[in-house]
Amino acid sequence: MKISILTTFIALLVSSSVTQAYFNWEEYYKIETIAGPKGVDYQIGGLDHDKNGNLIACFHRGEVMTYNEESKQWKLFASGLHEPLGIYVEDEGTVLVIQRGELTRLHDNNDDGVADFYEVVCNDWGLSGNYHEFTFGLVKDSKKNIYIALGTASNGSGVREQVRGEWNNTGGLTQDKFLYGGKHGSWNDKKKIIPRMYARVPYRGCVLKISPGSRKAAVYATGLRTPNGLYMDQDDQLWVTDNQGDWVGASKLHRIVPDGFHGHVASLLWSKNPPKVTPATLPVSELDRMRVRAPGLFPQGDAGNSITQPLALKSSFAPLSKDGLTSEQIIIGEMNHPRVVRYMPDVVKGVQQGTASHMLVSGKLNSGNNRLLYSKDGKSIYFGKTHLSWPGREGLRKVTYTGKPYLIVEAVKLTPKGFQFTFNAEINTGKTSADFRIESYGFQYHSGYGSKKMKQATEAISNIKVNGNTLEIELKNKPTKNRMYDITLPSEITSKLSQLSYPRYWYMAHEVY
Secondary structure (H helix, E strand, O other), X not given: OOOOHHHHHHHHHHHHHHHHHHOOXXXXXXEEEEOOOOOOOOOEEEEEEOOOOOEEEEEOOOOEEEEEOOOOEEEEEXXXXXXXXXXEEOOOOXXXXXXXXXXXXXXXXXXXXXXXXXXXXXXXXXXXXXXOOOEEEEEEOOOOOEEEEEOOEEOOOOOOOOOEOOOOOHXXXXXXXXXXXXXXXXXXXXXXXXXXXXXXXXXXXXXXXXXXXXXXXXXXXXXXXXXXXXXXXXXXXXXXXXXXXXXXXXXXXXEOOOOOEOOOOHHHHHOOOXXXXXXXXXXXXXXXXXXXXXXXXXXXXXXXXXXXXXXXXXXXXXXXXXXXXXXXXXXXEEOOOOOEEEXXXXXXXXXXXXXXXXXXXXXXXXXXXXXXXXXXXXXXXXXXXXXXXXXXXXXXXXXXXXXXXXXXXXXXXXXXXXXXXXXXXXXXXXXXXXXXXXXXXXXXXXXXXXXXXXXXXXXXXXXXXXXXXXXXEEEOOXXXXXXXXXXXXXXXXXOOOOEEOOOEEEEEEOOXX
């Protein structure tokens, strides 16, 4: 999430000005600001609807409040929680909240709109006192299993003398090496031997599964860094976002595989077969063979910076021919830019991969879009904002689709010779291959922060074919596996609906034909 304020400001200006020249999103979406409750730090960690249909939100300083849209009034439901970053209203009307050290169930036994009993559901994970040990969540599957995700600790700081959970000494990194100040010495000296992100108390960097009626958490998957977004699709497939950093060359959308290792090495200490050395010292080639590739990658500064909560893209919110074309077409919040990130899936030889793009690029939406929630009718999305002292904003926006159709790409598929784009209407281009731009590059998997664009190349285009609502791009050289293809279409592509709503697409080709 770290980026200078000046860099962020410049990026916002460039992103907004360039995209608005292509398309005016505010012609198709109504963006409203919802005033916050007085005296509350208006940073939102979770959103849902309560049993009465009102919004319910949890806030950075520990409040849980309901909001009645008709009266425009906020009401305190609960307080005293520790940095809650997820909320889920159960069928019975009880409210689950994930806070830093605990999964809590809030009961309103006398039905007066105020929680009167706070039940500990689970606190079966470690805390070292490091500032970066966020706890993210939460979702359920159809069998009512609960899933949360734990962030790793950062070597921007050490730990406390008293920690919760057993300290993991693997590789000789005992707890005293993470203590600093006074008799413990300077952190600047100590941090030199500490990996950039670490997971020395239980289950940091893991996705955890909590079964119904259980107070114990089980490691469901490893390999996450800062997994600030969970989504359970209609097929009980769990998706989790992660942010660029060490071992994460670009922000990612993971399709979680049970017991899978998803790339960030610190949490291997809590895997079924933990290494006997500090995970960061294992050969990169070995780690690379072990990891599950993320279907969606979002190049930093281009496609997505600090992505957040995923959500299905519904036809009630965009002019798609049907809901998401598959259950896996997803939109995602973004902290650093005033826009929504979009993911369109593809499968090549059984390998999950896909395309990133943008929609709803609007300064009125603003940045800091941390939590997303559909309205009951599916025509609006609420965007809960935060910043946590990084780039972002605070507050709550309601974005409503007017129903006016516009030209949108519905799918991007890899072909043996290039790419096929499917639109929601027949298109006109009047353009030649010279009007299209495609660049490709790879990512470095390493312990350094992020990744440069490796072996960048401009792809020569041999042919462009338009047939109704499809566009085929053929490359002079066939697509190559393990490369990102940055594709810019001419903004002048039009249809009977409108001009093209967004011209740029990032396809991650893990596999090719």
